[in-house]
Amino acid sequence: MEKLLQDLPLARFAVDRFAQLRAEPTWLERLWAAPTTRVLIIREGTLPVTDEVSLIWVKPESVDVRLADIADFSYLLGATEEHTYMAISDKNIEVDGATWVSLRDTGAHFSAHDVGLATTATALASWHRTHVHCTRCGMQTHVIGAGWSRKCPIDSSEHYPRTEPAMIVAVEDAEGRILLGRRKEWTPGWYSTLAGFVEAGESSEACVIREVFEESGVHLDPTSLRYLGSQPWPFPASLMLAYRATAITTDIVVEEAEMADVRWFSREHFIRDCNMQTLRLPGPTTIAFHLIQDWFGEPVPSEWTRA
Numbered sequence: 006m007e008k009l010l011q012d013l014p015l016a017r018f019a020v021d022r023f024a025q026l027r028a029e030p031t032w033l034e035r036l037w038a039a040p041t042t043r044v045l046i047i048r049e050g051t052l053p054v055t056d057e058v059s060l061i062w063v064k065p066e067s068v069d070v071r072l073a074d075i076a077d078f079s080y081l082l083g084a085t086e087e088h089t090y091m092a093i094s095d096k097n098i099e100v101d102g103a104t105w106v107s108l109r110d111t112g113a114h115f116s117a118h119d120v121g122l123a124t125t126a127t128a129l130a131s132w133h134r135t136h137v138h139c140t141r142c143g144m145q146t147h148v149i150g151a152g153w154s155r156k157c158p159i160d161s162s163e164h165y166p167r168t169e170p171a172m173i174v175a176v177e178d179a180e181g182r183i184l185l186g187r188r189k190e191w192t193p194g195w196y197s198t199l200a201g202f203v204e205a206g207e208s209s210e211a212c213v214i215r216e217v218f219e220e221s222g223v224h225l226d227p228t229s230l231r232y233l234g235s236q237p238w239p240f241p242a243s244l245m246l247a248y249r250a251t252a253i254t255t256d257i258v259v260e261e262a263e264m265a266d267v268r269w270f271s272r273e274h275f276i277r278d279c280n281m282q283t284l285r286l287p288g289p290t291t292i293a294f295h296l297i298q299d300w301f302g303e304p305v306p307s308e309w310t311r312a
């Protein structure tokens with residue numbers, strides 16, 4: 006059995022989610038009054054940090070809002086023995102000394118304690134921002150369950166955050182070359198492992214085989230698929246399932262609708278192109294970076310990634 010990828014940046018979670026408090030209707034009032042509560046402010050998907058690696062957690066008394074104004078924008082994140090953590094998604098709240106960064110760019114630098122909470126907060130804020138109406142009747146829903154669901158006032162239906170499974174795969178050929186592709190909208194030189202969303206009624210393994218063939222024309226050996234782990238990717242709602250697989254054909258037919266280029270890289274060409282910066286790899290927060298590093302077999306220098 007192949008070893009799973011370790012310490013995937015956004016998969017780290019060191020804090021209990023404290024789900025038993027979600028059913029408590031007065032959770033927000035209780036937390037707001039407690040001296041042990043710590044609050045993370047989210048501004049349109051960005052997070053406040055001091056030095057690019059430390060999230061700024063504030064106490065409720067330092068947040069200048071009325072509880073009635075934030076009831077639909079507050080989420081319970083989790084608890085340790087010392088603190089209970091919540092998030093407020095509000096672009097108008099000031100945080101002293103903050104630089105605002107995206108989890109996508111910075112998540113790999115956060116501690117395990119902070120990153121799990123920040124990933125959860127980002128996922129919830131993103132879902133609430135785009136799911137304000139009932140999917141049955143169209144009425145505006147309201148937040149229940151301490152930010153973990155929404156309820157329709159007309160038909161009482163409850164709605165939960167959706168996670169969309171997507172697969173991503175490091176494809177190798179018999180010579181040990183890796184298959185990397187470039188989407189049309191990417192800056193020239195940017196390449197990554199192939200990826201795609203799992204379709205309705207499809208297994209993730211079938212998705213790996215289908216997407217690789219669609220994007221590159223390469224056939225995989227179905228018995229070669231090895232699951233290497235997953236991490237949430239809440240931009241807006243994905244769960245990335247990582248695989249490694251071996252190709253049984255090597256001729257490439259680039260899917261022209263989405264892909265600008267797909268090609269094989271030998272280890273020698275990979276190093277040469279990275280050094281020349283004609284090949285730029287995904288950043289260290291992505292699971293693609295860790296898949297590529299797993300293939301490379303040693304730490305990938307940060308200069309080789311998209312800064």
Ligand SMILES: [Zn+2]
Pocket residue numbers: 139140141142143144157158159160161162
């Ligand atoms: Zn409804």
